[in-house]
Amino acid sequence: xxxxxxxxxxxxxxxxxxxxxxxxxxxxxxxxxxxxxxxxxxxxxxxxxxxxxxxxxxxxxxxxxxxxxxxxxxxxxxxxxxxxxxxxxxxxxxxxxxxxxxxxxxxxxxxxxx
Amino acid sequence: xxxxxxxxxxxxxxxxxxxxxxxxxxxxxxxxxxxxxxxxxxxxxxxxxxxxxxxxxxxxxxxxxxxxxxxxxxxxxxxxxxxxxxxxxxxxxxxxxxxxxxxxxxxxxxxxxxxxxxxxxxxxxxxxxxxxxxxxxxxxxxxxxxxxxxxxxxxxxxxxxxxxxxxxxxxxxxxxxxxxxxxxxxxxxxxxxxxxxxxxxxxxxxxxxxxxxxxxxxxxxxxxxxxxxxxxxxx
Numbered sequence: 001x002x003x004x005x006x007x008x009x010x011x012x013x014x015x016x017x018x019x020x021x022x023x024x025x026x027x028x029x030x031x032x033x034x035x036x037x038x039x040x041x042x043x044x045x046x047x048x049x050x051x052x053x054x055x056x057x058x059x060x061x062x063x064x065x066x067x068x069x070x071x072x073x074x075x076x077x078x079x080x081x082x083x084x085x086x087x088x089x090x091x092x093x094x095x096x097x098x099x100x101x102x103x104x105x106x107x108x109x110x111x112x113x114x
Numbered sequence: 115x116x117x118x119x120x121x122x123x124x125x126x127x128x129x130x131x132x133x134x135x136x137x138x139x140x141x142x143x144x145x146x147x148x149x150x151x152x153x154x155x156x157x158x159x160x161x162x163x164x165x166x167x168x169x170x171x172x173x174x175x176x177x178x179x180x181x182x183x184x185x186x187x188x189x190x191x192x193x194x195x196x197x198x199x200x201x202x203x204x205x206x207x208x209x210x211x212x213x214x215x216x217x218x219x220x221x222x223x224x225x226x227x228x229x230x231x232x233x234x235x236x237x238x239x240x241x242x243x244x245x246x247x248x249x250x251x252x253x254x255x256x257x258x259x260x261x262x263x264x265x266x267x268x269x270x271x272x273x274x275x276x277x278x279x280x281x282x283x284x285x286x287x288x289x290x291x292x293x294x295x296x297x298x299x300x301x302x303x304x305x306x307x308x309x310x311x312x313x314x315x316x317x318x319x320x321x322x323x324x325x326x327x328x329x330x331x332x333x334x335x336x337x338x339x340x341x342x343x344x345x346x347x348x349x
Binding site: 002003005006007010011013014017018021022043046047048049050051055056057058059064065067069070071073074077078080081082084085086088089091092093095096099 | 117118121122124125126128129132133136137139141142143144145146148149150152153154156157163164165166169170174177178180181184185187188189191192195196237238239241243312331335338341342346
């Protein structure tokens with residue numbers, strides 16, 4: 001039986017992918033991308049979890065043998081920042097598209113080069 | 115309708131395939147190989163007790179350098195995309211007195227808490243990126259509460275460039291002392307803070323680098339907010 005964390009992460013990725021495939025509004029597609037990114041981050045963090053262990057901050061009572069895997073958390077720290085950066089860039093592109101075409105519907109936006 | 119059902123069927127197939135793949139990765143069991151090495155040696159090798167920040171800044175410092183570069187490029191890209199000659203804030207309604215007074219009171223506390231987060235990056239959860247995001251949140255609050263508020267652009271852009279250079283310079287000092295980039299010279303060569311692990315003045319160059327990164331992230335995100343909140347003014 002698959003763990004509920006893996007199930008949730010896969011579901012988030014699929015919901016985001018659905019929004020990207022089906023939705024027509026540019027902003028909804030960007031929201032789908034963000035949901036997908038959250039799913040990927042949740043998956044990476046939950047892979048590093050170890051039953052009954054605590055956060056990898058060594059202090060009194062928490063030795064090196066009582067902490068979860070710190071590497072996925074470091075990877076996710078990087079991934080979150082990159083997600084924020086790409087989202088900001090995509091949102092400003094959406095602002096430009098709306099100013100130029102007056103719509104955010106991807107089917108009405110033609111002549112993207114013009 | 116057909117498109118939606120096709121999409122759902124495709125996604126269910128992809129989901130089943132992903133679940134099959136993840137069935138071979140047991141949840142909640144010890145899968146550490148390198149992670150255990152980091153956990154065992156982090157105090158002796160870096161002086162930090164927060165293993166995640168030690169990995170992000172020390173063991174895998176190039177990741178963080180690339181990450182800062184990505185954020186810098188994004189902020190430059192936003193500025194380039196939204197560049198225009200006459201740009202002004204377009205907010206028209208002044209916030210209520212309760213809002214403006216509340217934000218004025220809250221603003222220094224938000225900045226102080228952001229500073230607390232990034233200075234204690236080697237001891238508590240957090241570090242440069244959450245601290246910088248908190249600082250940018252403070253400026254976002256100011257932008258939202260006051261219709262004529264603007265960050266001091268000149269100072270912010272100069273700070274952004276200087277702290278970015280500072281990060282590279284700290285790495286280059288390590289290169290000069292020991293022969294590789296981002297070498298932790300404060301800890302490995304000076305042994306500064308060796309009797310102090312778990313207190314503020316320890317952790318090698320992690321607090322130094324996180325202060326630089328947080329200032330960079332805070333100024334960059336504030337700049338992105340500033341660019342996005344402005345619109346071209348038609349004459």
